[in-house]
Amino acid sequence: MGSKSYEEAIEALKKLMSEKGELKASAAAKVDQITAELKTASSDGKPSDASVERLKEGFIYFKREKYEKNPALYAELAKGQSPKYMIVACSDSRVCPSHVLDMQPGEAFVVRNVANMVPPYDQTRYSGIGAAVEYAVLHLKVQEIVVIGHSACGGIKGLMSFPYDGTTSTDFIEDWVKIGMPAKTKVLADNRGEPLGVQCTCCEKEAVNVSLGNLLSYPFVRTGLVNKTLALKGGYYDFIKGTFELWSLQFALSAPLSVKDVATILHWKLY
Amino acid sequence: MAWLIRSKARLLVSATRPLRAPVDSFHCSRFSDLTDHSVFSFPRKWLRSKARRLNDVDDNQSGSSSSPHINRRTTVSQLEVSSNSRVRVDLFDELKQRFLSFKEHKYFREELEHFQTLKEAQSPKFMVIACADSRVCPSTILGFRPGEAFMIRNVANLVPPFENGPSETNAALEFAVKTLEVENILIIGHSCCGGIQTLMSMRDDGDSSFIKSWVTTGTVAKLRTEAAANHLSFDQQCRLCEKESINRSLLNLLTYSWIEDRVRKGLLFVHGGYYDFLNCTFEKWTLDFKGSSGEEGARLLVKDQELWC
DSSP: TTTSSSHHHHHHHHHHHHHGGGGHHHHHHHHHHHHHHHOOOOOOOHHHHHHHHHHHHHHHHIIIIITTTOOOHHHHHHHOOSSSEEEEEEOTTTTTTTHOOOOOOTTTEEEEEEEGGOOSOOOTTOOHHHHOOOOOOOSSSSSSSEEESSSOOHHHHHHOOOOSSOHHHHSHHHHHGGGGHHHHHHHHHTTTTTHHHHHHHHHHHEEEEEEHHHTTTSHHHHHHTTSOOOEEEEEEEETTTTTTEEOOOOOETTTTTTOOOOOOOHHHOOO | HHHHHHHHHHHHHHHSSOOOOOTTTEEEOOOOEEEEEEEEOOOOHHHHHHOOOOOOHHHHHHHTTTTTOSSSSGGGGGGHHHHHHHHHHHHHHHHHHHHHHHHHIIIIITTTTHHHOOOOOOSSSSEEEEEEEOOOOOHHOOOOOOOSEEEEEEEGGOOOOOGGOOOOOOOHIIIIIIIIIIIIEEEEEEEHHHHHHHHHHHOOOOHHHHHHHHHGGGGGHHHHHHHHHHOHHHHHHHHHHHHHHHHHHHHHHHSSSSHHHHTTTTSSEEEEEEEEEETTTTEEEEEOOOOOSTTOOOOOOEEEEEOOO
8 A cells, every 4th residue: 555655545545435335434433533543643643742742832832921021020030039938749640739829930939759758857868858948948938838738649548547567569659658657647636437448538637737847847947936037837739629728837935945955955855 | 766666646636625734724625616617618709809919918018028028027925915816817718818819710610610520539740759849849839730730849849769668758659650640740840949059068967867867868069079070069950959859759760660560561651850040941851761771870861851940
């Protein structure tokens, strides 16, 4: 077939159609199928090309509608960033803070990981998240750290489902979500006998509190809280109901201890 | 010492009672004693009128944000307690307005059907690894809608190799590739990256910090940049290192057997991207698996290079 030109092929097809009318329907269907394949196929027929083309459209839209229409803002951002917020959100594709909280470029330093976890201070194991918190607090001087959990979180479901009996079924996931173990323990104690779905919802919120507590183990976070240059908030986005809960961590000192005394005591308690 | 910190931190976390003497006068409130606890869920009519008022607020905000205040703020510790709580309430209120705007415009109106589907499950085609920098959210610059991209954001968009052991980045990689079965992984770097700058200016002076511990993942990129471009200015070297680091991370992806396997079979495609916000351009390239290797002396071959501007 490939040796003929396409004109010859069309002629042959026409002749076949006139001789065998009953083939018309199946031939038409075949032509439609081939046309569709040709439309989506790229030079080597990779399905990813359509996805990448989508990104190009997205970027061009951003450049035309946002970047070029706000030259002053983007010129300032090119010089540096001074976001007010640091947000820790889940990697889930449905919960990007740019959508849910309408964060514009320059407003929020955003860390995203499975189940929006903040592990306790550990420079060896968790340098990634530690680097982000350190950079946000010490260099960018953010005012708020907001940890946002969400409904139907796969990571939290994993935490609630994994047996943690010495066996593992994943390379890294079980180890990572184990950070939320205090939440699982509390939820199982308070919600014994409830269905898994209910337990997961409770755990999604409680794990946010575990992360907020873990943030307190970072000395620069504590200093910021004590100096009132930093505040911690927890959030919960329920995309099934369309609600957002927000709460703050109360961090109080009272006289007669001075700030220096409390910082020393905290240092003693945690090390 | 690390386990001590962890166990002590756990004590702190689970404490729903004030810390014992000698710190009686210092306490964290019980987590269940929620202060300033707001649930944002309002009837539609109210939302619509609020949305109209929000448009005015947005105009004001965009006006003021056209020249954002970048200089160092004066310390807020000098503020009175009452005015400080007023500032905090304002920031609270701000987040609330934003959520309600999202709910009104996107969740209910523009994309209701889309959101109904997402309630059941997510099936993103992309996994994106991007920097935590506030200026480079991929949802904004590439227009990802909810449900389209599973996203990791960390300092300097680094992917450590398999042999570095567990981290937040590879847990997310495992979830995306094995559970969600994404078809594409896209690592996006950007210009003026603070993490890369730290990497390039780091010296072995024994001074440890989290940032330094983390960005050493990119040391190979730094060495290659210095070897190839020592004659260039520091800024120019940083620009090159930003791109070299993406390529190193792309190769590090191949050190994960479940990624390499899928790439070899043509089930998964791996791409690099570079967002230059000085010129507003986006460069994109795809890993040519047949020409690359993940072992010692790894080399990278790319194809389908494009520059969008």
